[in-house]
Amino acid sequence: MSTTVSAQESGTTPAAAAVTAESPRLERRWDWPLLVVCAVSALVVGLLSPADTSQEAWGLAAAVGYGCAALVAARSSAPWAPAPAVVAVVGALVVPLLYLTVISKEQMEVGVVERAADLLFASGNPYRPTPHVVRDFNPYLPGMALFGIPHMLFGDSPFSSARLWFLVGFLAAMACAIRVLTSGRDGEARRAGTPRGVTGRTGVLWLSACPVVALPLTIGGVDPPVIGLMCLALAFTQRGDAGRAGLALGAAAALKWTAWPTIPVLVAVLAIRGGRRAALKCAAASVGIALVTVLPVAVAHSGAFYRNVVLYPSGLGPTASSAQSPLLGRLITALVPHGEAVTMALIALSAAGVGLSLLIRPPRSPVAGADRLALGLTLAIVLSPATRIGYAIYPVVLLTWPRFAAALSAGIEASASRRAGRSE
Secondary structure, eight states: OHHHHHHHHHTOOHHHHHHHHHOGGGGOOOHHHHHHHHHHHHHHHHHHSOTTSHHHHHHHHHHHHHHHHHHHHHHOSSTTOHHHHHHHHIIIIIHHHHHHHHTTOOOHHHHHHHHHHHHHHHHSOOSOSSOOSGGGOOOSOGGGGGGGHHHHHHOSOTTTOHHHHHHHHHHHHHHHHHHHHHTTOOHHHHTOOOTTOOOHHHHHHHHHHSHHHHHHHHHTOSHHHHHHHHHHHHHHHHTTOHHHHHHHHHHHHTTOGGGTTHHHHHHHHHHHHHHHHHHHHHHHHHHHHHHHHHHHHHHHTHHHHIIIIIIHHHTOSSSOOSOOOOSHHHHHHHHSTTHHHHHHHHHHHHHHHHHHHHHHSOOOSHHHHHHHHHHHHHHHHHHOSSOOGGGGHHHHHHHHHHHHHHHHHHHHHHHHHHHHHHHO
C-alpha cells in the first residue's frame, strides 16, 4: 500500500516504484545533469558562433532556458517529469523561435526551400540549372520543396515561412508515431507510460528540447521533419505494419538522401519479424514513393539535379559546400593527396560493411535496427568531405527515441495486462 501511495505522489506507476524499491541504483537521476550539459553546450554554441547570427541568438537564449529547466528538474521528485521538459522547450525552442521570427533571421536553408517551391511550380524543376554561389544550390530532393508551398501561396509571413512548416512536419510525425505506439488500446492504457512513468507526450517534449533537435527547429534546419518521418517508420515497424512503415519511410526518402539508408535496415528488421512478404511490402512502398518523387525531375533535368543534389552536398563540385565542419572527412580532403577520392572510398567501404552486417546478422528489433542505422550514418557524417555537426540529430535521435518507444510500448502492455487482470 505504501508503495502505491508513493508512486502516485511521485507521478510514477506502481510497477516503476516496485522496481525502484528492489534496485535503488535505478534511482540515479540523469535529467537535471543532462540539462546542465545542454545549458553549457548551448552557451558554447552562442559564444563561438559568428556575431549576429541565428545560431548565436539560439545559443545564448537556450543556455538560460536549459539552466532554468535544470533547476526545476532538480527540485522535482520524479525523474524526467513533464515540468522541466516544458521549461526546456519554452526556453530552448519557443522563446528563441519567436525572437528570430520577429527579427526575420533564419538559416539559409529556409530561403532555399522557398525558392525551390517557386521554381518547381513555375518550371517543374526545383533546381537552378547553373548555380554558382552557395545560395544558388538546392541540395535537397524534390519533396522538400513542399515545405515552401505556403510561402509561394501567401508570400512573406511568419505563418508561411518554411521554418514553421519544418517544425509542424516534425511535430506531426512524432505525434503520429506516439499514436501508432498507443493505438488499439483503451483509454487507460493509452495514458500509460514507461516504467519510469514518462508518457508519450512528455517523451516528445524531452526530444524536442534536445539541443540537436531544438537548434535546427529554431533556426530553420531541414533535418527534423526527415528524422521525424524515420521515427514514424520505426513506430510502424514496431507494431508490425510493414506497408505504412514503407509509406512513412518513402516520404522521408523523398525529402533528403539521409533517409535512404533507413530502407535496407527496416527491410532487414521486417524480414526477421514478419517474413519475406512484410519486407517486400515495406521495400516496394518506400522505394516506390521515393522514385516517383525523384525520378521525373532527375530524368527531365539531369544536369541541374546532378550539380545540385549529388556534386554539391558531397563536396565534389566546383563550389565549396557551406557544410565545412572539421570532421575526419574534411581533414582527409584538406591534408591527403586525392583526399576526396579517399573519403568517397571510405564511405563506400563503411556502407558496404553495414550492408553486409544486415545479411550476416540482421537486426531483430527496431531498436537494434536503429542502432545499426545510427552507426552507418555516423560513419557517413564523419567521413563526408562536406558535413555539419548538426547532422548529429540523426544518430542522437536514432539511439534514444526507439528505446523510449520500446519502453513506452512495454509500459502500455503492462497497463493493459493489469487492467485485464482486475476485470477478471
